[in-house]
Amino acid sequence: MNGLQSLGGASASLGRRQLLIGAGGLVLAGCHKNEALTASHTPRLNMKRLDAEVAAIAARAAPGVLGFGLMNLESGEFWVRLGERPFPMQSVFKLPLGAAVLSEVDAGRLKLAETLTIEAEDLSPPWSPIADAWPGRRVYTVQELLEAAVSDSDNTAADLLMKRIGGPGAVSAWLQGKNVSGVRVDRYEREVQPDVYGMASFRPAWKGEAAFNAAKGTVPPTRRRAAMLAYMADPRDSATPGGMLGFLRRLDEGELASPASTARLLTIMLGAPRGADRLKAGLPKNARFAHKTGASGTDQGLNAAFNDVGIFTLADRRSYAIAAFLTGSTASDAQRAALFAELGHTAAHSVG
Numbered sequence: 001m002n003g004l005q006s007l008g009g010a011s012a013s014l015g016r017r018q019l020l021i022g023a024g025g026l027v028l029a030g031c032h033k034n035e036a037l038t039a040s041h042t043p044r045l046n047m048k049r050l051d052a053e054v055a056a057i058a059a060r061a062a063p064g065v066l067g068f069g070l071m072n073l074e075s076g077e078f079w080v081r082l083g084e085r086p087f088p089m090q091s092v093f094k095l096p097l098g099a100a101v102l103s104e105v106d107a108g109r110l111k112l113a114e115t116l117t118i119e120a121e122d123l124s125p126p127w128s129p130i131a132d133a134w135p136g137r138r139v140y141t142v143q144e145l146l147e148a149a150v151s152d153s154d155n156t157a158a159d160l161l162m163k164r165i166g167g168p169g170a171v172s173a174w175l176q177g178k179n180v181s182g183v184r185v186d187r188y189e190r191e192v193q194p195d196v197y198g199m200a201s202f203r204p205a206w207k208g209e210a211a212f213n214a215a216k217g218t219v220p221p222t223r224r225r226a227a228m229l230a231y232m233a234d235p236r237d238s239a240t241p242g243g244m245l246g247f248l249r250r251l252d253e254g255e256l257a258s259p260a261s262t263a264r265l266l267t268i269m270l271g272a273p274r275g276a277d278r279l280k281a282g283l284p285k286n287a288r289f290a291h292k293t294g295a296s297g298t299d300q301g302l303n304a305a306f307n308d309v310g311i312f313t314l315a316d317r318r319s320y321a322i323a324a325f326l327t328g329s330t331a332s333d334a335q336r337a338a339l340f341a342e343l344g345h346t347a348a349h350s351v352g
Contacts, residue, residue: 042074042318043352050079053346061339064303064329069241070347071321073252073311079350083242084182086235087325088305090192090294091127091153093185093237095309096247097162098150098268100174101142102261104165112143116160120204124155125193131156131207150268150292155189162188178256182243186236196296196304198227216299224299231296232304232327241323244309248321252311266290269310277337278308279324282344286315303329306336314351322347 050070058066058081067087071078104110118138123131130140130148140148140157142164148157162168162185171185187195190202197216206212216224239247247256254262269290280289291310296303309323324343329336 042072044075045070045072045077045079046350046352047079049350050346053350054081054343057339057342057346061326061329061331061336064306064326064331064336066339067241067323067325068343069245069321069323070350071245071249072351073249073319073321076249078242078245080241080245082240083245084240086182086184086238086240087307087327088232088234088296089183089237089239090296090305090307091155091158092239092244092292092294092307092309094149094153094158094294095269095292096175096180096183096185097158097171098146098265099251099256100171101146101161101165102257102265103174105142106258106261110142110165112141112146114142115139116142116145116164118156118160122156122160122163123204123207124159124188124190125202125206125212126155126209127152128154128156128207130154134207147268150265151272153274153293155193159188159190178250180243180247180250180256182240183247184236184238192237196228196231197299198223221300225302228296228299228302228304239309239323239325241325244323244325245321248309248311248323252319252321266311275308277334278340279310279312279322279344279347280308281337281341282346283312283348284314287348288313298333301330303327303331303336306340308340312347314348318351320347320351 054068067082067085069080069083105112118134123134145157145161148154149161162171168186175183194202198219199216206215250256269292270288272291275291275293283289289310289312291308294305294307296305304327306326306329311319311321313319324340326336
């Protein structure tokens with residue numbers, strides 16, 4: 001369904017500006033009980049433009065299913081398409097993982113300078129330059145692993161960090177403790193990636209793209225297709241567009257980590273080398289975009305996940321959360337990126 005939809009649980013816990021849905025479909029800005037009600041200083045979102053242009057982009061994305069959300073981080077006004085539908089996150093999960101890691105640093109239970117040693121059983125499927133470099137290099141600091149996971153989407157780095165802070169269950173508990181709903185982290189990358197293609201459990205001999213693809217090729221095509229369809233429908237390791245907007249707003253408001261850790265995470269996101277041809281390509285050249293991409297491989301012409309989420313700040317310092325998820329696409333990588341660039345352009349021209 002196009003247009004404005006409720007953010008569900010996320011909207012009930014978005015901090016100092018509680019969201020209220022008005023009869024006209026706009027979200028009004030409220031405050032805590034001890035704060036005066038104030039009006040937003042930023043223009044309202046152009047809902048009609050978002051309705052029309054996102055619907056047209058979604059039609060071109062078919063048979064892929066497109067979820068999209070845009071939120072004014074000052075007023076809390078938002079627009080979402082399929083806001084409560086779960087989409088497979090792929091590497092987007094490394095953003096909440098990074099926030100959870102930094103929360104452990106804030107609590108004094110982890111230090112960025114702490115070193116972790118990689119053993120064979122710690123290796124994860126591609127993408128992972130760290131796995132490719134093993135055993136030539138085995139020791140990394142938490143800071144290095146954090147940057148590798150969030151900025152470069154390294155799977156081994158992400159799995160090592162998740163293991164260090166207690167596993168997927170610990171990340172899930174942290175999200176629940178922060179009142180973040182609509183975002184699920186359930187498994188390690190070494191579990192998720194083989195599952196996408198119906199492969200057996202990951203083993204170190206599969207490290208590197210060539211070895212992993214060779215192992216994948218031993219799975220019959222019909223089984224791979226069934227596994228990918230099952231993965232696309234699996235609620236585990238997924239996010240809703242509305243839930244991701246809620247997560248990004250809580251990150252922006254400093255409710256997930258200390259000011260220093262929030263700044264550190266956003267700085268890593270700003271420097272991400274991936275996704276320049278996605279949402280960022282449609283934003284103004286002078287905009288700053290702190291974001292996290294995620295994408296599955298394409299098998300037999302089907303792509304399970306192609307995503308991009310983050311916070312963009314315009315030259316006049318207005319900031320917006322944005323989340324785009326595409327699943328079940330049969331388009332090429334370049335075509336999917338072009339659709340996301342159009343979404344970025346629509347967003348930039350809908351904020352006034």
